[in-house]
Amino acid sequence: MKKQLLTVLSLLVMLTAILSACGGNNSGNTGEKNGETNTKTDGTATKLEFWTFNELHQTFYEDMAKRWNEVNPDQKIQLAANTYPYDDMHNKLLVALQSGTGAPDITDIELNKFPNFLKGEPQLLPLNDVVEPELNNLVQSRMDIYAKDGQYYGIDFHVGAAVIYYNKEILDKAGVNADDIKTWADYEAAGKKVLDATGVPMTTLETADLWSLWPQVSQAPGNDDFQTADGQVNITSPLVLEPLKWQQNLLKSGIAIPAPGGNHHKEEYYGLMNSGGAASLWMPMWYMGRFTDYMPDLKGKIIIKPMPAWKAGEPRSAGMGGTGTAVTKTTKHPELAKAFLAFAKLSKEGNIEIWKQLGFDPIRSDVWTDPALSESNKFTEYFGPDIFDVLNEVKEEIEGVNINETTPMISDAFRTSVLVRILLDNEDPEKVLKEAAGQLK
Numbered sequence: 001m002k003k004q005l006l007t008v009l010s011l012l013v014m015l016t017a018i019l020s021a022c023g024g025n026n027s028g029n030t031g032e033k034n035g036e037t038n039t040k041t042d043g044t045a046t047k048l049e050f051w052t053f054n055e056l057h058q059t060f061y062e063d064m065a066k067r068w069n070e071v072n073p074d075q076k077i078q079l080a081a082n083t084y085p086y087d088d089m090h091n092k093l094l095v096a097l098q099s100g101t102g103a104p105d106i107t108d109i110e111l112n113k114f115p116n117f118l119k120g121e122p123q124l125l126p127l128n129d130v131v132e133p134e135l136n137n138l139v140q141s142r143m144d145i146y147a148k149d150g151q152y153y154g155i156d157f158h159v160g161a162a163v164i165y166y167n168k169e170i171l172d173k174a175g176v177n178a179d180d181i182k183t184w185a186d187y188e189a190a191g192k193k194v195l196d197a198t199g200v201p202m203t204t205l206e207t208a209d210l211w212s213l214w215p216q217v218s219q220a221p222g223n224d225d226f227q228t229a230d231g232q233v234n235i236t237s238p239l240v241l242e243p244l245k246w247q248q249n250l251l252k253s254g255i256a257i258p259a260p261g262g263n264h265h266k267e268e269y270y271g272l273m274n275s276g277g278a279a280s281l282w283m284p285m286w287y288m289g290r291f292t293d294y295m296p297d298l299k300g301k302i303i304i305k306p307m308p309a310w311k312a313g314e315p316r317s318a319g320m321g322g323t324g325t326a327v328t329k330t331t332k333h334p335e336l337a338k339a340f341l342a343f344a345k346l347s348k349e350g351n352i353e354i355w356k357q358l359g360f361d362p363i364r365s366d367v368w369t370d371p372a373l374s375e376s377n378k379f380t381e382y383f384g385p386d387i388f389d390v391l392n393e394v395k396e397e398i399e400g401v402n403i404n405e406t407t408p409m410i411s412d413a414f415r416t417s418v419l420v421r422i423l424l425d426n427e428d429p430e431k432v433l434k435e436a437a438g439q440l441k
Contacts, residue, residue, distance in 0.1 A: 045069070045076040046333055048340065049104035051093060053086040057108055057157075057323070060357050064344040067353075077340055086110070097123035097328060105331040106341055109154060111145065111322040115405045118148045124326040125334055126151035130342035137366045138346070139319070141400030146324040154324020155345045158360035160284040161317045161391055161398050162215035162307055165291070169301045170279040173198050178305050184216075184246065187308045191255035194279050201257045202279045204269070205247050207419045208262025210411060211283055211320070216243040218318035218401050220310060226410050227402040233440050235410065235418075236433045244422050244429045251423060258424060270294040282307050284320040285361040285391065292359075292382050299382045306394045315397040361391055368392050409440055 052058050058081045065079040082104070084092065090113045096103035097117070109117055117124060131143060131152045139159050146154030166178045174197035176190045191202030206212040214225075220239050223229035234240070250256035257278070260268040264283060272278065274295040283290075291302060306316040325345060327337045344350045351362035352372045359379050367373060368388045374380070379387060413436050421427045 045078040046336055047078045047080055048106060048331075048333060048337055050079055050081040050106045051089055051104045052081065052083055052108040053089045053110065054108070054323070055083045056358060058083045060353065061344060063357065064350060064353065065340070067349065068340055068343050075336060075339075077336065090116075093117075097330070100330060103328045103330045105333060105337045106325060106327055108323050108325050111324065111403060112408050112411060114146055114154060114324050115403060115407060117326070118153065119405065122148060122151075122153055123329045124153040125329055125331070125338065126153060127155065127327065127338060127341070128152055130338050130346060131155070134342075134346050134364070137364050139363050139365055139395075139398065141319055141398070142322065142363045144400060145322065145403045146326075154326045155341060156322045156324055156363055157345065157354055157358065158284075158286055158322065159363055159391075159398060160286055160320040160322055161361055161394065162219070162282055162284050162320050163304050163317065163390055164280055164282040164307050165287070166280045166303050166305060167276060167278070167298065167301055168303045170194060170198060170200055170276060174279075178303060181305075181308055183312055184308045184310055188246075188250065188255060191250070191279070192253070195253075195255055198279075200276065200279055201255060203250070203256045203281050204259040204264070204272070204278045205251065205256050205423060206263045207258050207423045208415055209264075210414055210419075211264055212247065212259075212281075213240075213243060213414070213419070214401070215282055215284075215307065215318045215320055216246075216310075218320075218399050219307060219315045219397075221314055221399070223402075225402055227404065227406060229402060231402070231404050231406065233406065233410065233437055235440070236430075236437050241429055241433060244433070248422055248426065248429060252426070265290070267294075274298060285387075286321065286359065288379050288383065288387075289359045292378050302383060304383055304387060304390050306390060306397075315394075315399050317394045317397050318399040319401065361388075365395055368395070406440070413440060 050061055062079055062081055065077055069076045090109070093103060093107055093109070094116060128151060135143070142156045142159055143152055146152060146156070168178070171178060171194065174194040176193055181187050181190050194200060194202050217240055218225045224234050224237065224239060226235055226240060228234045247256065251258065260266060260272050263269070264281060264287070270290070274297050291298060309316050325341055327334060327341060331337050345354070346364070348364065348367055351364040351367045352370060354360050354362045355373055356377060368391055373388050374385055418432055418436050421432045422429045
């Protein structure tokens with residue numbers, strides 16, 4: 001199964017925007033930031049080196065290291081963490097692993113880059129011994145995207161469940177109830193009503209990234225999306241063609257407009273939405289942080305609902321984006337590194353902190369109903385206290401994605417050419433997809 005979550009989005013970056021969220025430099029840390037190394041050791045702790053491309057991730061791991069040391073006084077660690085620019089970190093890591101020298105003990109690897117590290121014999125340690133005891137509590141599809149030949153090589157921060165964010169104030173002016181929108185056909189009809197009543201488009205569509213298209217493709221039931229389950233390019237299939245036709249028609253009718261700047265992570269886009277320039281958009285749950293940080297005027301106006309289904313009864317979500325944290329083969333402390341990683345990303349405490357500190361929907365589904373996730377924070381104050389009710393409602397419907405060595409090429413083709421030609425230039429979707437498939441093959 002591609003997909004079904006419990007029994008789950010990037011491209012992709014795609015996540016780079018959410019993954020490049022700011023985190024402050026905390027005084028007193030014993031690690032490294034932005035390439036500045038502190039090699040001090042206290043003689044009682046084992047030094048573990050950690051690389052990431054997101055300083056907010058670094059801050060999280062540094063906090064978890066403190067928590068680890070509090071509960072494991074006989075196995076203390078000194079986390080020497082280092083945040084590099086996205087491409088620099090992945091390139092540096094690949095060279096270090098290929099040469100067998102210079103790699104860290106633990107490292108973040110972004111979803112789209114992860115296939116590069118699974119080619120041939122992975123230079124990452126299998127994590128089955130720490131993952132398998134917790135599998136019943138984990139969203140399986142989030143584990144599968146970092147697996148090869150039955151071995152798990154990475155652990156994600158979040159599910160990345162795609163949801164839809166509605167501006168209730170605009171819907172109310174048009175007399176539209178979000179709970180009545182069950183399918184994408186309902187959504188289109190509601191969008192026409194909103195446009196006619198308010199003059200405001202129902203949504204915005206990305207033309208330089210995949211966050212508008214990928215969830216719609218992946219939420220369809222079955223094992224295929226941009227690729228088949230066995231890794232064949234699948235972009236000419238109805239799974240991809242029909243959503244693109246639908247989006248093209250939405251733009252032609254004015255129900256949708258192109259996202260300013262080409263995607264949902266641009267300053268001009270935040271400005272549009274913050275001023276009430278569109279009535280909704282669909283993005284993963286991790287996009288909540290973009291609202292709280294960049295669209296403050298919408299506080300109390302945005303409600304979160306499951307995505308509409310293509311047909312009644314079909315899945316209403318898909319798992320989007322991600323960062324797999326791995327342990328390298330060159331580490332001198334494999335068992336300790338794996339144990340700390342499991343503590344940070346597989347334990348209940350770690351998953352609760354992932355929500356509290358990062359605002360991500362954690363991969364342990366058993367914490368979604370934990371009272372700690374209902375405690376007041378900037379997200380509950382912005383969206384209301386029932387955020388995880390939506391996640392629990394669709395937890396059996398969060399479809400997974402196919403990730404392999406072809407994923408980056410497909411993503412690049414859509415970001416640089418396919419979406420522009422279809423959504424902006426109004427070319428025939430079938431013709432454009434056939435040409436792109438030929439080039440990819």
